[in-house]
Amino acid sequence: MELNYEEHKPAGFISQFVQCFWMYENRSETTKHTILPHGYFEIVAEFSNGKIGKITQSGIWTQPVNVVIPRGSLILGIRFKLTATEYIFQHPISDIRDQLTSLPFDFWGFDQYGNADFTNFVKQVSKHLLKQLRNFPLQAIDQRKLKLFKLIYLNKFESVEQLAVQIGWSRRQINRYFNQQFGFPLKEYLKIIRCSSAYKYISKGELFPPVNYFDQSHFIKDIKHYTGKTPRQLYHNKDGRFLQLLTQQQN
Template sequence: MRYREIEPNGFLNNFVKCFWYYETTDTEIQHTILPDGYFDLIAEFENETLTTVKLTGIWTKPKDIQIPNNTKFFAIRFKLIAIEYIFQKEIKSILDSIVNLPFSFWSIDKYKSNEFEKFVSEITSNLDTSIKHLKQIDSRKLKLFDSVYEQKTKTVAEISSTVFWSSRQINRYFQTQFGITLKEFLNIVRCNATYEEISNGNLNPNSDYFDQAHFIKEIRKYTGATPKVLNQNKNDRFLQLSKMD
């Protein structure tokens, strides 16, 4: 398999984590996708032909997927704030699932399977333009997501105090838009932040977990596996850990 990421620059970084490319060869592959606190727009090509355009919801539990041989993915990994301002909708209705989109969505059907860089360049330009025409963006939301994704704040109370937004209002916003609470979002992002350490062989908890038992319990809750099993990553089962090798 081949995997690569391209991260955006400038203000778009508030909405997009990265563009990513994935390719299988002549072997079918099975992966388990782990919760990471993002959602994805994915275009799938099989044998050079576009076969699917889909939007994933937020994953709160591991998802097993089977990827056929000779498959390519062009994809965009979005931060949660993008659903409101770029897609202008909610995403709670597809929590832990996906929805298929028309091939013509964002003119994705015009790209050939060997034009990932063109896809990134043109989608980036289009998103930059659309963001400039957005209604005023709530600065509290920008600050909230920046704080969480960058691990600057670790609890609901800290975030509420930092962004001057009551925890009750924040949770109402999260439930309405995403179908999860802020606390669960924090837990998922915290779990995602451990994947690199686990991939590198560090199976001990950091200061974000009370002790080893709490660490193992939380990792198992969101990944379905212990840190030891994640580290072994047999047959590249866990894609998010494989790309860190």
């Protein structure tokens, strides 16, 4: 398997809405991967010979999803934090939980990036996103939500109750927001984030990583629930099936 995978993590204000930009270039035969739940939603464009073949937006995955990467294809993606649903896309994604929806080829000018280098793709899309964000004056952005997601993505939480106290927002209000905007309660999302934070450790053979699980049995139970595999099976990653672990192992 010959692949070229790159990620670019943004800095500054945009980093509150975008987790990373990424590129996957498949230089060998058609490849099958399984994408594990990671707690973000994405826009992904697939190119062949410089021409765009499809572009999709995902909801949040709460279960593994199988994908096929054609031989010689180039995939460009943007991985968004959940804050982007309101302040960039300006609509909920609850109706596409565990689903993909197709977008027009010229969405955000994606059709022009088939022959562009990854650096230029990141630069141009970042400009577009910053322009989108200027539609919202800072005072219109709910700082409680920014603080909530900052704590979540840093994995600095013990429970829904603890987060509610820290940001000054009731548990009921948070869960109403999550269900309406994303399609599940906060507790479910915290489990997905905790699970996904373990992938980098599992890829290196740490089968009970330091990611806030009460004990190893709870850890194994959650990992198996969201990935369909045990930590040991993920670590062995037969045929490079699990893309997130494969890219970690190659770093």
